[in-house]
Amino acid sequence: MEAFSQLSQLVVLLQEGSGILSSYREQGFVVASSLYADAGQYELASYYANEIFKQGLASDGYTCVDDHARIAALFGSGQWQGIESLMAQGIEVCIKERNSLYANGIRYFVAKLDVSRGHPEQAIALLRKNYPAAERDGYAPQLAQFNALLAAAYYETGQLQLARESALAAVTHGTHNHYAESISTAYRILYLGAKQQGDVASALAYHEKYMTADKGYLDELSAKALAFQTVQQQVAAKKLQIDTLNKQNRILQLQQSLDRSASETNRLYIILLLTVLGFIAFWTYRIKRSQLRFMKLARRDGLTGIFNRQHFVSSAELQLQYCRKSSRQACLVLIDLDHFKVVNDTHGHAVGDRVLKRAVAACQKHLRSTDIFGRLGGEEFGIVLPECTLEQALGRAEQIRAAIADAAGSDDSLAVAVSASFGVATIERSGYDLRKLLIDADDGLYRAKREGRNRVRVCDDAQPRERVAGVAVEQA
Numbered sequence: 001m002e003a004f005s006q007l008s009q010l011v012v013l014l015q016e017g018s019g020i021l022s023s024y025r026e027q028g029f030v031v032a033s034s035l036y037a038d039a040g041q042y043e044l045a046s047y048y049a050n051e052i053f054k055q056g057l058a059s060d061g062y063t064c065v066d067d068h069a070r071i072a073a074l075f076g077s078g079q080w081q082g083i084e085s086l087m088a089q090g091i092e093v094c095i096k097e098r099n100s101l102y103a104n105g106i107r108y109f110v111a112k113l114d115v116s117r118g119h120p121e122q123a124i125a126l127l128r129k130n131y132p133a134a135e136r137d138g139y140a141p142q143l144a145q146f147n148a149l150l151a152a153a154y155y156e157t158g159q160l161q162l163a164r165e166s167a168l169a170a171v172t173h174g175t176h177n178h179y180a181e182s183i184s185t186a187y188r189i190l191y192l193g194a195k196q197q198g199d200v201a202s203a204l205a206y207h208e209k210y211m212t213a214d215k216g217y218l219d220e221l222s223a224k225a226l227a228f229q230t231v232q233q234q235v236a237a238k239k240l241q242i243d244t245l246n247k248q249n250r251i252l253q254l255q256q257s258l259d260r261s262a263s264e265t266n267r268l269y270i271i272l273l274l275t276v277l278g279f280i281a282f283w284t285y286r287i288k289r290s291q292l293r294f295m296k297l298a299r300r301d302g303l304t305g306i307f308n309r310q311h312f313v314s315s316a317e318l319q320l321q322y323c324r325k326s327s328r329q330a331c332l333v334l335i336d337l338d339h340f341k342v343v344n345d346t347h348g349h350a351v352g353d354r355v356l357k358r359a360v361a362a363c364q365k366h367l368r369s370t371d372i373f374g375r376l377g378g379e380e381f382g383i384v385l386p387e388c389t390l391e392q393a394l395g396r397a398e399q400i401r402a403a404i405a406d407a408a409g410s411d412d413s414l415a416v417a418v419s420a421s422f423g424v425a426t427i428e429r430s431g432y433d434l435r436k437l438l439i440d441a442d443d444g445l446y447r448a449k450r451e452g453r454n455r456v457r458v459c460d461d462a463q464p465r466e467r468v469a470g471v472a473v474e475q476a
């Protein structure tokens with residue numbers, strides 16, 4: 001069985017063919033053909049023997065062996081049509097290649113064919129003629145075959161003595177294999193001969209040997225056939241297993257590529273999601289930024305950049321609420337530029353704008369971060385000073401006043417002097433109500449204007465009020 005197992009691997013290699021020298025392939029096919037013929041698989045044996053010629057592997061000095069293999073397979077399969085010419089050609093090739101062993105091997109089949117076709121005398125002539133050469137080669141199995149076949153042919157022709165001698169010679173040469181076909185034939189002839197001569201004892205003994213040899217020969221044939229079948233089954237099972245594994249492998253590969261594309265899709269989703277999130281974040285940031293810009297613009301005065309009236313009022317109210325809750329001091333200062341109309345009329349509106357901005361800058365220099373500064377309208381400004389007593393507020397208003405008045409000298413490009421009047425109110429007198437603070441501060445401002453401008457004043461209770469800072473109070 002081992003031989004057939006190896007053989008099944010060999011034939012795969014031979015079929016693939018790549019990388020094997022053609023001379024080795026030729027020998028491989030011969031071996032395959034012989035082994036299959038031994039196992040009674042003559043069709044396979046023929047197939048592999050024919051492959052040598054089909055594939056053009058037959059080489060000089062070895063073609064005789066190839067021919068022998070082909071003839072042996074064909075002979076075994078019983079397809080004898082045209083075999084004679086192949087045999088003649090094979091013998092010729094062997095003679096040319098000086099291979100008498102294989103030439104006699106083919107002659108053996110010729111002789112066997114003669115016997116089976118009822119021409120034993122032709123077989124005898126052929127075998128006897130070439131027997132000396134076979135003896136010279138000294139290949140015992142071939143000598144056994146020759147003798148066994150001679151024995152059979154002699155028996156057919158009634159030459160019992162010669163048949164007996166050849167049969168005994170076959171037995172002698174066949175000691176290598178007691179179950180070869182030639183031994184079985186030899187004993188059969190010995191048995192038949194003895195029986196024909198009335199030698200019952202010998203006939204019985206030879207018959208027994210014949211039976212044993214024949215059974216052994218047949219058993220060996222069956223064992224080889226069985227081994228061949230077993231290996232065939234094993235190869236088929238292996239092939240099935242390989243096919244199954246290949247399929248599983250394919251499924252795994254498909255699974256892997258599915259997993260790969262799934263993770264690829266996931267990655268794309270994540271990238272898409274991140275891109276969308278990035279866009280959302282970007283746009284949110286831009287929207288927020290422009291919202292803040294608009295909010296800032298909405299809160300600021302377009303010319304000076306400080307709080308506009310509306311935002312000043314809401315911020316001042318919040319600050320006052322906070323001061324009230326924490327019982328802190330607070331003051332309100334109203335500022336109004338003096339004779340600003342004259343500035344506009346004399347120098348033009350653009351210069352008036354620059355003077356306004358310069359006055360605002362002068363104020364800012366004296367403000368704390370907690371102070372609330374805004375433009376209430378035209379040339380009027382307000383400052384809420386948290387945590388500031390009236391005295392402190394008057395002092396700081398004085399500083400700012402001086403700064404505005406001095407600002408003209410600090411800016412050579414704009415030598416237009418301007419002063420401002422200040423009205424101051426405190427929560428101690430007016431409470432934390434912005435409206436009341438504005439009225440009282442406006443009262444102080446009115447006093448400052450009346451007393452000659454460019455000064456700081458608080459509300460005067462003794463003097464009845466004649467002017468209220470219109471814009472500031474009404475809209476507060």
Ligand SMILES: Nc1nc2c(ncn2[C@@H]2O[C@H](COP(=O)(O)OP(=O)(O)OP(=O)(O)O)[C@@H](O)[C@H]2O)c(=O)[nH]1
Pocket residue numbers: 303336337338339340341342344348349350351352353356377378379449
């Ligand atoms: N250039 C400029 N002028 C402005 C602006 N807003 C208001 N004015 C001018 O400011 C002037 C204010 O004049 P009035 O209310 O008569 O007061 P005044 O001339 O300052 O006189 P007194 O307040 O009495 O000292 C007007 O001529 C307005 O046109 C502005 O944004 N830019």
